[in-house]
Amino acid sequence: MNITHDILPWSHPDFRRNPYPWYARLQRDYPLYQENEHTYIISRYEDYIKYVKHPAMSMVEPDWVKPHNWHVFLDTILFYDPPKHTTTRRHTNKWFTPKLVAEWVKHTISVTEEALNRIEPDGYIEAHHHICVVPTHITMCRVLGVIEDEIELATLNSLKIVGMQTPAATQADKDRARDGFEWLFAKCKAMINEKRENPGNGLLDAMLTLEASGDMTYNEVLQTLVLFYFSGAPNPAYLLASILEHFAREPHLFELYRENPEVRQAMINEFIRLNPPEQSFTRYPTEDIEIRGVTIPAGSCIRFMTAAANRDETVFKRPNQFDHTRPQEASQHVSFGVGVHACAGQVISRAEVQASLDVIAQRFKRIELAEEPVTMNDDRIRNYITLPLIFK
Numbered sequence: 397m398n399i400t401h402d403i404l405p406w407s408h409p410d411f412r413r414n415p416y417p418w419y420a421r422l423q424r425d426y427p428l429y430q431e432n433e434h435t436y437i438i439s440r441y442e443d444y445i446k447y448v449k450h451p452a453m454s455m456v457e458p459d460w461v462k463p464h465n466w467h468v469f470l471d472t473i474l475f476y477d478p479p480k481h482t483t484t485r486r487h488t489n490k491w492f493t494p495k496l497v498a499e500w501v502k503h504t505i506s507v508t509e510e511a512l513n514r515i516e517p518d519g520y521i522e523a524h525h526h527i528c529v530v531p532t533h534i535t536m537c538r539v540l541g542v543i544e545d546e547i548e549l550a551t552l553n554s555l556k557i558v559g560m561q562t563p564a565a566t567q568a569d570k571d572r573a574r575d576g577f578e579w580l581f582a583k584c585k586a587m588i589n590e591k592r593e594n595p596g597n598g599l600l601d602a603m604l605t606l607e608a609s610g611d612m613t614y615n616e617v618l619q620t621l622v623l624f625y626f627s628g629a630p631n632p633a634y635l636l637a638s639i640l641e642h643f644a645r646e647p648h649l650f651e652l653y654r655e656n657p658e659v660r661q662a663m664i665n666e667f668i669r670l671n672p673p674e675q676s677f678t679r680y681p682t683e684d685i686e687i688r689g690v691t692i693p694a695g696s697c698i699r700f701m702t703a704a705a706n707r708d709e710t711v712f713k714r715p716n717q718f719d720h721t722r723p724q725e726a727s728q729h730v731s732f733g734v735g736v737h738a739c740a741g742q743v744i745s746r747a748e749v750q751a752s753l754d755v756i757a758q759r760f761k762r763i764e765l766a767e768e769p770v771t772m773n774d775d776r777i778r779n780y781i782t783l784p785l786i787f788k
């Protein structure tokens with residue numbers, strides 16, 4: 397591809413479709429790139445791993461970062477630093493141990509089987525919603541112990557809130573995010589009220605017990621509920637959809653998956669390297685920090701480009717190619733982040749994706765694209781809107 401636009405043309409359609417040629421140039425020519433007065437970008441794998449773990453890298457935004465829509469999560473682990481982060485994260489971590497996840501994915505399997513039963517006689521199904529979103533959303537609702545209704549609205553409003561995280565967000569993106577948050581918070585407040593009337597044994601019940609004992613505030617419970625309720629589907633669904641699209645475009649990969657159960661985990665891991673749903677995240681150093689000979693002042697913004705690090709050719713040979721046989725040291729991608737804030741949903745996401753693919757592999761021999769998928773991508777998040785498939 398001939399890349400003639402700016403160094404990082406965040407809103408250009410070519411960049412949004414396939415940012416990788418730009419990331420490769422960034423890595424090669426501008427390994428530490430100062431994008432504007434406050435923001436620096438790290439794209440090489442080595443720097444990413446080293447500096448994201450640096451104790452001065454804070455989630456707490458300095459004053460120059462204007463209040464923005466995502467500040468509705470200020471009372472969650474997303475914005476806490478250790479030690480508060482450590483104690484708070486324990487409350488939810490214990491709900492996602494490998495042992496419990498094995499129970500949760502039984503729900504993913506049964507809901508996926510129901511979806512596959514509804515495939516039309518010619519094999520057609522809008523796979524993104526029915527196979528990727530609904531089973532993962534319902535699984536998370538069952539972990540939380542909350543109602544599973546209004547899935548379309550939950551999906552639509554989750555999509556609205558992610559679109560304002562890019563530096564290229566317009567006022568319209570921000571207004572949409574405000575509407576999305578309003579819906580999600582109203583929904584979750586209603587679920588808390590309902591739960592107080594009719595207690596159960598889900599993660600929300602556990603959080604309400606912690607509220608009663610003074611270990612969580614009401615705001616922490618509400619914001620954490622919104623965070624997990626909306627996180628349940630979009631990223632695992634993106635990942636699953638991207639794998640199904642690979643299988644449709646490269647049938648030999650589906651065949652490999654179907655016929656070789658022992659390589660399935662390695663294949664999924666390689667797909668996650670190639671298709672990270674979260675393309676980047678930010679940190680704010682609390683002290684001056686020197687990176688590649690440049691002193692970055694305390695309070696700057698450092699953007700860690702996950703998607704670029706995952707294709708750093710000094711670590712991942714022929715980085716744009718699928719290769720599930722990479723040696724151990726070259727399979728450690730950073731799609732789930734690194735360090736104390738690494739993804740709380742990593743174990744369940746991997747398990748859900750494998751559970752769904754295994755059910756599909758058991759029932760079908762071929763997957764074809766019925767139409768071109770529709771996506772909504774930016775430099776922070778990638779999403780499918782539709783993925784029309786034919787299963788044979």
Ligand code: HEM
Binds near residue numbers: 674733
């Ligand atoms: C393929 C699926 C997923 C991917 C690729 C993914 C990716 C990420 C990444 C990169 C981070 C780190 C952000 C940072 O360091 O600033 C993160 C954090 C987080 N993720 Fe995920 N995520 C996925 C699924 C989920 C799911 C299903 C849940 C819900 C259980 C979830 C909940 C969280 C939470 C709560 C955090 C914040 C952790 C903290 O700050 O300590 N994620 N995720």
